[in-house]
Amino acid sequence: MPTEVEGHGAFVLQAGPTEFTVVPGLGLLGTSLRHRGREFLVLRGQAEAVLAGHTTGLPLLAPWANRIGGDTYKVNRTRVDLSDAPGLHRDANGLPIHGTMIGRAGWVVDRAEALNGYARLSARFDAAAADEVMASFPFPHEITVGMRVRPGDLDVTTTITATGRRSVPASFGWHPYFQLPGEDPADLRVHLPTGDRLQLDDRMLPSGEEETGYSRKAPLVEPGYDDAYRLRANHRLLTVSGRSRQLTLAMDPGYEYGQVYSPPGERFVALEPMVAPINALGDGLTPMVAPGESYRARFRITLL
Template identity: 40%
Template structure:
């Protein structure tokens, strides 16, 4: 069952029974989220699309069993279905397409709650009892998503909003990626710990491709073309970002992240008893 919010020129659809994924965001009736393999591929294979929540970690982990905050995380794909990358590394967390969300909606807002401790397989894998809350609001120009974690838990989650411009060639997309610091990645796309100053020129996407990690900028990321501008702002609680724009796929993802990739394994994911993070997508 889906929930659709509508206001002005915007319409957003979420699926609480499929991991609370934002499956659609339409502006003036046209889809501005990358659909990739679609909702069914997300449900069946955890292939991401739309706006998926990546929880309790975003991107990859370098190990399936490790210690964090004095507890053992033991990831077994047979016990808890997850997506693995080409090297067999766990991808994108445990809640992809997971049912169990309790949701309430109005015409322009959606609140949802997930009790992690109520799911024995999840708790056996990631032994931190806590609750997860989402507060989604839509107005005439903006979709805003607030994530709140309650309970003592290491924080390393993220979101992957895949954006697209309908009826505009990828090469003609104007992009603004106002980052100033890049995280070096190894051959497995895991941070090495090294950082460097960087500058990404604004302008046509052209034949440029991205799969890069940064500290989050203070200004919004932007995608523009065909008379439409999409801005994605990291409002609070997301100090890191990944930018993903594969060369053969007409989408770009500006990914809000609470910690660097692999932070649970490296021990750099901070322990919190309550954590709130917000991002927004503005379309005009």
């Protein structure tokens, strides 16, 4: 199972016709998801892009996913100033985005094995020992990720454990870039869940308004998407389909929000599971993990 991707150590998890490649040294990045010989992940810019802080493939977004609405936030009595924090990535408006774990080394792989009918990997990252992570998120914690491949699906479980004396705000997510190989772009459709669509302002931050009971099936190529949703029970699926192929991302209740991103005219779509909404740290809307406790969230990708 061990291999290399662009000179970085990698693991290939294979079960029947399905294989997933993950690179611990690039932030535990998923670089390939193949089923019956066809590639379903998009790795724009390769390793160089990841090391520059750009999202591609299947990256973990932590300690927070998406944007924070400014350079300060407060959790309980702890006020955090991000103005000079190292390792931050910023969007076009200068807002901190997607945490500090993209492309980050330091992951420890505890287990990688192929068993009867499936393959799995478990890895952990001690954020409390990473000064650059703590500079913008001073809440000691450990991240553990379990990945399991079975024929036709990939299952990813993410756990954060509060390892210090402070409660830890849970605000992580994933940002997988998907494609449907061999499909005509004109045939691609995105199936959006029944839920509450968050209205976003011109900085892509929640305005406080929501469109309730939103559900939609629409072409991928036009008009493009950058939409955020509060998910509802029994409606935790994001799907992209074509004439002969379909990919579904199903989220357990640990993920209460989802984001759909695809610029107009592109053939890829990012279906993003998120624990908390955009600017959750700024708005105080994160679940809190008490010292010694854990928060766990799982999603599954199914390929047809």
